[in-house]
Amino acid sequence: MTKSCVLIGAGDRGNRYADYALEHPDRLKIAAVAEPRPDRREAFARKHGLGPGQVFEDWAELLGKPLLAEGAIVATQDQFHVQPALAALKSGYQVLLEKPMATSEADCLALVALARETGGSLSVCHVLRYTDFFKTVKGLIDSGTLGELYSIFHAENVSYHHMAHSYVRGNWGNSAASSPMILAKCCHDLDLIQWFAGNSAQRIASFGNLGRFRPDQAPKGAPARCTDGCPAAASCIYEATGTYLHGLHMKRAIGRSNDLPLALAARAMLALPRLAARLPGLGRHDVWKEWPTTAIAENLSPEGILKALREGPYGRCVYRCDNDQVDHQETIIEFEGGLTATLRMQGHSYDEGRSLRIEGSKATLRGSFGSHGALELLDKESGGHRRFKVKSQVFGHAEGDSGIMDRFVEVLNGRAADPSEALASHLLAFAADRARTEHRVVEL
Numbered sequence: 001m002t003k004s005c006v007l008i009g010a011g012d013r014g015n016r017y018a019d020y021a022l023e024h025p026d027r028l029k030i031a032a033v034a035e036p037r038p039d040r041r042e043a044f045a046r047k048h049g050l051g052p053g054q055v056f057e058d059w060a061e062l063l064g065k066p067l068l069a070e071g072a073i074v075a076t077q078d079q080f081h082v083q084p085a086l087a088a089l090k091s092g093y094q095v096l097l098e099k100p101m102a103t104s105e106a107d108c109l110a111l112v113a114l115a116r117e118t119g120g121s122l123s124v125c126h127v128l129r130y131t132d133f134f135k136t137v138k139g140l141i142d143s144g145t146l147g148e149l150y151s152i153f154h155a156e157n158v159s160y161h162h163m164a165h166s167y168v169r170g171n172w173g174n175s176a177a178s179s180p181m182i183l184a185k186c187c188h189d190l191d192l193i194q195w196f197a198g199n200s201a202q203r204i205a206s207f208g209n210l211g212r213f214r215p216d217q218a219p220k221g222a223p224a225r226c227t228d229g230c231p232a233a234a235s236c237i238y239e240a241t242g243t244y245l246h247g248l249h250m251k252r253a254i255g256r257s258n259d260l261p262l263a264l265a266a267r268a269m270l271a272l273p274r275l276a277a278r279l280p281g282l283g284r285h286d287v288w289k290e291w292p293t294t295a296i297a298e299n300l301s302p303e304g305i306l307k308a309l310r311e312g313p314y315g316r317c318v319y320r321c322d323n324d325q326v327d328h329q330e331t332i333i334e335f336e337g338g339l340t341a342t343l344r345m346q347g348h349s350y351d352e353g354r355s356l357r358i359e360g361s362k363a364t365l366r367g368s369f370g371s372h373g374a375l376e377l378l379d380k381e382s383g384g385h386r387r388f389k390v391k392s393q394v395f396g397h398a399e400g401d402s403g404i405m406d407r408f409v410e411v412l413n414g415r416a417a418d419p420s421e422a423l424a425s426h427l428l429a430f431a432a433d434r435a436r437t438e439h440r441v442v443e444l
Ligand SMILES: NC(=O)c1ccc[n+]([C@@H]2O[C@H](COP(=O)([O-])OP(=O)(O)OC[C@H]3O[C@@H](n4cnc5c(N)ncnc54)[C@H](O)[C@@H]3O)[C@@H](O)[C@H]2O)c1
Pocket: 008, 009, 010, 011, 012, 013, 014, 034, 035, 036, 037, 040, 057, 058, 059, 060, 075, 076, 077, 078, 079, 080, 098, 099, 100, 125, 126, 127, 397
C-alpha cells in the first residue's frame, strides 16, 4: 500500500528524499511540505502536485494540523533538527531525521528518549550504510571472511574545494553556529566504524587543528573577497569565480573519475572551453549550474552567480572567514574486546572520498569509495586476492539516498527502527570533540 509523508525543509537534501516519491509513486507520496523560502516552497509544491492545505511556511504550522501522513522527513539545517523532530514524534509521525540528529549530546538523548516514550520510530539518515560499497564491507565482516578483527583504519578525505565551500565559507564553517567538524562531517564515518566493530567503544582520543584557513596564511595583499581583485587569484586553488562560475574543480574531479564518458566530457570542457561552449550538451556547462553553485545562488546566470560572490559568504577569501573548524583530525578508538580503530578526517585532499583498511586474522580488506572506487580482499591463507566491482562516485552517496528511503518506507509499513545505533555514533563524536579540546583520553 502507498504510504505518505510530509517534508520539513525543502532544501537540497529534502528534495532528494522527496524525489523518491516521484520515482516510486506506488510506495510513497508526499502529503505536505513546510518551507519558509517561497521559491523553494512553490517549486516543491509544483513538483509534487500539492495544493492549498498542504503547503506551509513553517514546520510548527504544519505539525499544528491534525496528522497529515504516516511519516515526516526532517531535513532542515543541523541546528533546526531537534524542535521539529520532537514535535513530529509527539504528533505521532514516524520520523526520518537528517544527520546529525542534534548538535548537543543532551538533545540527541532527548530525541531518543521521546521516541522510546511515545513508541514512535526515529530513523537517522546514515545513508552510507545503504551503499553497495559499505554493505559489501559489512557483509564480509559478518560472514567471517576477515576472521577476528584487530584494526580498522578509515579516512574521510574531504577535497580542498569541498572543505573551502562547506567548512570554511559555508554553513558548517563555524562550529558554534553549526556543530563540531567531527559531528558535522564524520558522524557517518563514526557510524560505519561502530557498525563494523559490532561492539561498544571503550575509550577515545583525538587530535586536530585548523592549519590552513587562517588570516596568517593569506597571500600578501589578498582582499576580503576574491571579486575585489586579488593579486593571488591566478594561483589560488580556492579562487571563487573559477570554483562557482566555471565549476573548475568539479570539472577536474569528474575528469579524473573512472566514469569514462563523463570524464572525457569534463576533460574536453577544461582543455577546449571555447569549442566546448559551442557544442550542444557541453555548452550548457560553460557556466556551472550544478553543486556547489546551486548552493550559493538561486539565479544561476553569470550575473546571478557573480552577485552572490560579491554579496554573499561564498565570495569571501578563505583565509578571512569566520571559520574555526579543524581542517585535519585523527581520532583513535578502542572497542570492547580490543579492536582498535583510527578515523582520519582531512580537508586537503586532491580527490574527495573515503578510504579504509581493515585487518583481520584471515584477511586484509582495503578499499576506496569515491571517484576511483576500489575494494580488494587479500586472503592470508590462500595468498590470493579478490577485487570487487565498485562504482565510481565523484560526489554524493551513490545509492545510499534511495536505500535509506527504501528502509523508511519499510518502517512506515511496520518495520522497527531503533535509533540507539545512531545515538552511539553521535555520542562518539561528542566524546572525540571533548578528547581533542580537553587534550585527554575520554572513557566511555
Ligand atoms: N545524510 C547526509 O549524507 C547529508 C548530506 C548533506 C547534508 N546533510 C544534512 O542535511 C540537512 C539539510 O542540508 P541541506 O543541504 O539540504 O540544507 P538546505 O539549507 O538546502 O535545506 C534546509 C531547508 O530547511 C528550510 N527551513 C528553515 N527553517 C525552516 C522551518 N522553520 N520550517 C521548515 N523548513 C525550514 C530552509 O529554508 C532550507 O530550504 C543538514 O542538517 C545537513 O547537515 C546530510
